[in-house]
Amino acid sequence: MDPRLFTSLEWRCIGPHRGGRVVTVAGHPTELGTFYFGGCAGGVFKTTNGGSHWENVSDGYFNTAAVGAIAVSDSDPNVIYAGTGEACIRSNVSHGDGVYRSDDGGTTWRNIGLAPTRHISHVVIHPHDPDTVYVAALGHAWGPNPERGIYRSTNGGGSWDLVLHKSPRAGAADLTMDPRNPRVLYAALWQGRRFPHAAESGGEDSGIWRSLDGGTTWTDLTHNSGLPKGILGRIGLAASPARAGRVWAIVEAEDGAMFRSDDYGETWEKLSDDPDLRRRPWYYMHTIADPSDANTVWVMNLQCWRSLDAGKTFEAVPTPHGDNHALWIDPRNSLRMIQGNDGGACVTFDGARSWSTLLNQPTAQFYHVTTDNHVPYRVYGSQQDNWAMRIPSISFEGAISWKDYVEPGGGESGYIAVSPKAPHLVFGGGIGTGPGHGRLIAWNPETGQKRNVTVWPEVFGMGAGADTLKHRFQWTFPVEFSPHEENTLYVCSNVVHRSTDEGASWEVISTDLTRNDPEKLRPSGGPITADNSGAEIYCTIFAFRESPHERGVFWAGSDDGLIHISRDGGQNWQNVTPPGLPEWSMIGIIEPSPHDPATAYVSATAYKSDDPRPFLFKTNDYGASWTQITNGIPADEFTRVIREDPNRRGLLYCGTERGIHVSLDDGDSWSFMKTNLPITPIWDLVIKDTDMVAATHGRAFWILDDLTPLYQMQAENIPASVSSTGSSSGSGTGNVSDGVHLFAPRDTVRYKLYGRAYDPKTKTNINYKMTGPVTVGYKLVETPSGRRIERFYDAGQNPPEGVIIHYWLGTEPESVKLTILDSAGNEVRSYSNKKDEASAEAPSEGEVQETTAEEEVSSESTEPVEEKGPWAPAQVGMNRFIWDYRYAKPVKLERKPPKRGGGDEAEAAAPPRAVPGEYEVRLTVGQQTESQRFKILPDPRLPVTEADLKAQFDLKLGIRDRLSEAHECINRILKVRAQVEEWERRSPELKSSASSLKDRLNALEAELVNVDADKPRPGPNRIKEKLDTLGNMVDESDHAPTRGAQEVYEQLRSQLDDVRRRFDQLLQTEVKQFSERVQSLNVPAILV
Template sequence: MPELPVSFKPQWRCIGPFRGGRVGAVAGDASDANVFYFGACAGGVWKTTDAGVYWANVSDGFFTTASIGAIAVAESDPNVIYVGSGESTTRSNISPGDGVYKSTDAGRTWQNVGLRDSRHIGKIAIHPQNPDLVYVAALGHAHGPNEERGVFRSKDGGQSWEQVLYKSDRAGAIDLKLDPNNPRILFAAIWQMERSFYDMSSGGPDTGLYCSFDGGDSWQELTGQNGFPGGLLGKIGVAISPAQRGRVWALVESAEAPGLYRSDDYGAHWQLVSEDGELNARAWYYSHITADTQNGDTVYINCFNFWKSIDGGQTFSQIATPHGDNHDLWVDPNNNQRLIQGNDGGACISLNGGATWSTVFNQPTAQFYRITTDNQTPYHVYGTQQDSSSLAVPSNAYDRGAIPWAACYQAGTGESGHIAVRPDDHNIVYVGAIGSSPGGGNSLQRYDHRRKQIRLIAPWPESMRGALPSERRYRWNWTYPILVSEHNPDNLYIGCQHVLRSQDEGQSWQEISPDLTRADPSTFVASGGPINKEGGAAEMYATVLALAESPLREGLLWAGSDDGLLHLSQDGGASWQNVTSDVWPEFLQISTVEPSPFAAGTVYLAGTRNKANDFQPYLFKSTDFGQSWQQITAGIPDHDFTRVIRADPVREGLLYAGTESTVYVSLDDGASWQVLAGNLPIVPVYDLRVKGDDLIAGTHGRSFWILDDLTPLRQLDEAVLAAPAALFAPRPTLRVRPWLTEDWGGGAAGKNYYAIFADFVGFVEEETPQGTKRRVFLDAGENAPAGALIHYHLAQAPAKPITLTIVDSEGNEVNQFSSKGPDWESGEFLPAAAGLNRFVWNLRYADGETIDGKDLSAVGAPGPVAAPGTYEVRLTVGGQTLTQPLTIVLDGRVETPAADLEAQVALLLAIRDKLGEAHALLNDVHAVRAQLVAWAKRLADRPELADAAAKLAQKLRDAEDPLMVPDLKTRTEVGNAGARLLGQLAALIPMLDSADYGPTATAQPYFDHLAAQIDDCLATLHELLQAELPHFNNQLHTAGLGAVMP
């Protein structure tokens, strides 16, 4: 099978949503009030240069992990930034990092400077006067023991590291603070924690608080001394006051004496200043404390709510933030009104001490679990966003030019799990909403978009919070599966330890399977401890996690469990067969089962063991209904664990896989894999879907992405790669009318703005590979390329220009494009690189001739959008012409008869041609008139000739005046001049081209009226050029001078 050419760089697009995800690390530039940074839990590092109006990712292309745990900007040199990868908010969906990254140019470029096996980093502290002296609090592996954890110090900017504080291979540093008044003083919190598939533990004998007074050379444990609690401790947050020497706070999870402690003598003595449980609820997830930089009595705590104390920590008041679940805070050392705060909804900035905050609806860092699509046009992508809600996002917003937040809608309140849409009615959506909905049990929702109502339809609505799995009737995974049958949409399936079916949209339920899990009693534990239990219902174990029905056979069901079992039913759930294999490791978390769309007995499986500290990819295939299996992971690195596998429904053996970092593709049924990333950022890919000709990625940190048009992957073979040139058969192209104001705005350097009347979005412009401009939206998703995607492969870069010609069904040329040649200066061109190329034809006919120069009174002569029908694409390379048919399909929402659309195109072409005819003649006229004006000046010593030149120039100008007023250089002049004939004719174009209808009753007569007047003017100009100009040239010739050339 062929390998993807190195030149193949898939062009993914982010459709949003621009609603932020979890942020656990924030920082600011103390020398620039507009510059801030945040680190997304699985979305990389972002920077704003306008105080949070817009954000831009600065880690893409440099980082090899998406998870960020800490950010620090050097106060002495803000060009120096250190980032600790691997978040330390150890949820069940935590992603690992690969060490410390450093930038010395304010985030433009980065390099990894070590501690790669630390995986999760809690904090970074930089010496206030020396940017090369840096400390790192490394938590270490979240799912097992390792040695690279504790506090590390570098004295040479990260070139080398020394472990200056280490407790054990099961406890790492979670917090670290440096005293800016005396940077030799440091406080560090060591935390013993571990998370498995079925449990998480916060606390143990190796937890403690430490201080150093010599820059980390030596450390003193403070636990259990001088008023600081001892015994069994959990997570500890620590803060040093820059405003009051000696003042230190510690927020302590403790079995005996939890609360907020304060020392006013650098830890020599401690007092409990607050026992308020609201400050340290769910301590393993929060326990974040920050001292104010100007006031020694002011301290902040990030917890479920955001708290502030102004009396040294004795009492607290809540500060409202745009989102709850708060994690990090940076306070400007010079201005304590300037803050940036990170929470589960993104990063927000305040310039008034928290009174108001910037928006989180400009950050495409949403974390999705599972995704699906509907059958609308355009189709919508659905997903459950962690710590927000379930959403429906259009794949295209044809009427907006971009995909702003206003184009999306909330489809239920699910923040977890699967989401399913009835294939025959996109208004009915089923949502898993554990953690974000009442209703008990699995919090299953039926959302009706017509009514805008959510009905709770849990099969057995008992609460799961804080429960032992053995104590509940049903065990529901945080991401339990929901399946609506494609064969019979009345069959709704869900998975707990059983498979349940409803045939009345959730009104009633039937168990159709026995327990399909191992149900190992040792895994039936109440998650959390040894101090506090975790009651969030996210750790329920021994559940069905993957559920699928064959697209070829109704009732052929597959069920995979999170503890490694796989079952098959071939009779709609009446009986089940255990087809678990010893090819995969015990307790594999089976996350996806994908039945083949070509053979009923073929099935693919994706699983992971990352929570067992095993990061290998696990993909398997069976071709005999699960009787035998083979692993199919060749080409995927052994650290890039897998969550999803999907089969292409058009090309047999074409597979897609989503891993912790990217998307892979196999062209040989899993025998080998290759990266399919292109411009897709490094990000955990939790789900993939193939919809028509598109591949959709549901990421857990960068929202939704779509790879438009899988044509090259479906048609690529050895013959294509061996040929000098190959033209792929384009997919049918939907003819969608551009929005009337779609091209408004733009042209300025830097940020531009686009008002869609109801919406307002920002963008920057960049050049495409075909020489045109595209808009990169800063707070809105991107629509699909407008037009036909034409793919072709060149074995090598051609020596001469290549051409691409579009002809209609009668062989008439519609448009033609060429690659760059020796005479190319600017404008659109055909890419001609060795390897795979893509060209986007906007479906328009070629433009007519335009007026040369930059005269503001000139109008264009645009070609219209081609009518629906069959066309031919002709690619000419080195004397060889390759052809493929191209079908333009009418937008399904349009009911206009074909004859009306053809009449619309015909009239628009007539306008284009009439304008082009006039422009061609006027270009000659302008050239002649310029020469005549020049002759009039040069012939000052021959008044009769000078006068003849000036008079002829004026006649030409007067004859041109009814068509257009020449030489206008300002918009004021254009407005004062009023509309001329060509401007009036050009104004007819948007009237005709605004929608998919035939010409109005007055359009053709009005065109005829204008065309007749234009023809009269053109005849006058022709007469001047053909009669009077030769007469003047004869005068010049008689005088022994040159001639005026048109």
């Protein structure tokens, strides 16, 4: 498919703005408010105000999302290096594609190689030369590879040399440089890897190495005096900037501890052996030396630890979240730091006494997503190393902020199931949220009670293996309600469990549906440290669904590569595993077709066996035969989820480690959906109504608000104007043509969204807005249609408040016109692509962008933003326009409005909103015209009648028309007065009569508008301000206007008619006489 077909599809992030895991941080050496962090699957974020607000700076440049290391050059802070692929190799770790470099402080980036390394633990830049850089490459997390060790570049990444390499099994877990002598480097090599069922840390290839010549040669220090004997595991290193020759090593070993050398690693002293410094070594083992105090050293682990006696003893330092990984300390001021943990990144300026918030970073990792049937619908998911979250798809307070968030039952890792018929039944799984293997929580949103209904609540210890368990539950075990029986709930371990009494009791309805391999059920970890958190439990059911068509037809997929089906309610199960699926693959999602009972789709991965290929399968006969359907998906992009759109048969979506692919032909071919969705792992998708909701594993929740263009692009329905009949790609969409096509807009519910911005909206970087009781920050961006929209830093985006209109332009047009008509064919509003013909009205507050192309409003000025647009976008390809339901604004007032804040002036009244009903949109491109019908639907939550809304509309329209009359009268007054003043200046004989006429004109103007609004003692509001205020009051909600509003309107109308009548009389008398006097002096007459 032509990628331009996707450009009008617009995603929005709804949050939560609650940070995800951060394993690397850095700071600007001289700009004290500027810091960076790398999200474990979210890219690079930057703050310029000390962590108050963060913004992603790598979107559009990075091809993978995981950032394992980031470093800012001390000699040229514009130079930044980011190593991709996280080196804290959890079971959900994401890989990278090498190193990226920025030469402009993170504004732009380019890839400079080392893609085969996949996971990078550290980047070190020479303190005096930004082009000399070292990279610690861990290598593949799931298997051996040769691209491991320490790489060096002396030309800024133009070329690389592997200067330290031990074996394909051991990569570089850490690298530190002596800032006093940059030729001195210390490296930690680590023999560690992941398996589908276990984590392994330690081996004969682990060790400590030193270079005294800038990395050209290396000496093995592993067996030097004082270091532990035997096998070593992961090691963290830190060279002291405050004392030459001093270096610390936190070592995983049988005799592990914190060690220190004061002679460049020749001999070592064992210091603290507190086990809290070495919990889960494969995940932590990060140590950082204070740049100015030779006796202060830090260790990041479950807690943040600091030693003030050179490593002999440690004290815990509070941080906003546990599971600490990274710390950068300003080399010029040790009080200034940035820290990274599983909850995000936080900044301190007082030496860790206080930290900035983590609640402003949209980097949450979600495993799955579901929605409910609330109006509007709500989104549920469990966040890695945090609690579950329920977020509304729409907030009626301008932005989706913390006031809208609710924590349901469950958390960290599990599925959440919401009964489609009984909304008080919400069940959430999550091993990571408390004791009890296979933890399951029943949450009642009405009472807030959270009841533990775990199937088998037996405590699981970190030292035990899965072979000790009665039932084996995976980290993300399935939880699902029956689509046929509202009280029937299923959860899965290695067998399928069913409850019909809200979890009070359970029955097993299957045999063991896994390979049940004893070799893969043993304790995880070793050969040094055991680690059985629950994420490594293997041979479990990972995917489960009951057919939406047939009661008792079950599909089950295991994490060890098996698929089973039962067609008799679980009494009998048949192994229907596709023959092309590698052994030990993980079945991620089974998707029974919503259109055909015999059809199902499967997404699977084998990356945990170091095989990154995509695996998607389709069956049309209940699993008797399968077809692999991965044509068009890159060979190294594994697939986590597949969904079929319930609104259109054969329209498939697939989530991969990088984004979303779409198929219009039932999987025969796939195309990458290149939209504004950032590159990030997609772990789950839900089609809700005509929206798509994505659970990302590093960038929170996202919603694509309108899928209807894809419905109309289906192979059998593809418009001839968009695609010709031939197809060179085999995608079923044909070749994009040079024609014009208007897509039918979806029927749209007319919600009323609130939220007030603090004025003025300036071109400064951050503006502020009230969203109910919460104030959020945003920046202004501008779309190709000229609308200004708010992009929030710390809140989720609302959907567009209006009708989304999509249209295709095959070539660059000379003229484009969009016209909205009511059911009777009367014009409601029109827009042109010609900016001098388009409306110069300001956009509605909070409106989201209409196309993926946007520009940030300049931050170089603090002047109020000039109002522009909207006009009809005219880009080649797909275009997106938002009609905000509004009729045209009043005639423009030529008088300069008073400044905001001066006096009791009123905001200009918004024009009336179209009432629910049928409408038509007409697209005219040159001589070609296309039209489509659509409906505006009433808000189903409101007890309001059609007559109520019509009465509101009629009054609003009347107010709009009276404002036009007032503006026209004022404009004419201004025009006449300007001419009078000009001839008064030119002809002294006219001074007396001109002064009298001006007094009469000024008096009339002062009755229409508050002419003293900007003065220290502003005058009272007049007819215009009162009409504006009345119009906004009537528009505040969807209800019939009050009797008082009608009466005030009639009074103002009468007053306006009186002023207009007296102005007309003035024109016919004094103005006419003055004009005749001017003519008698042989000068041009006054134009009225």
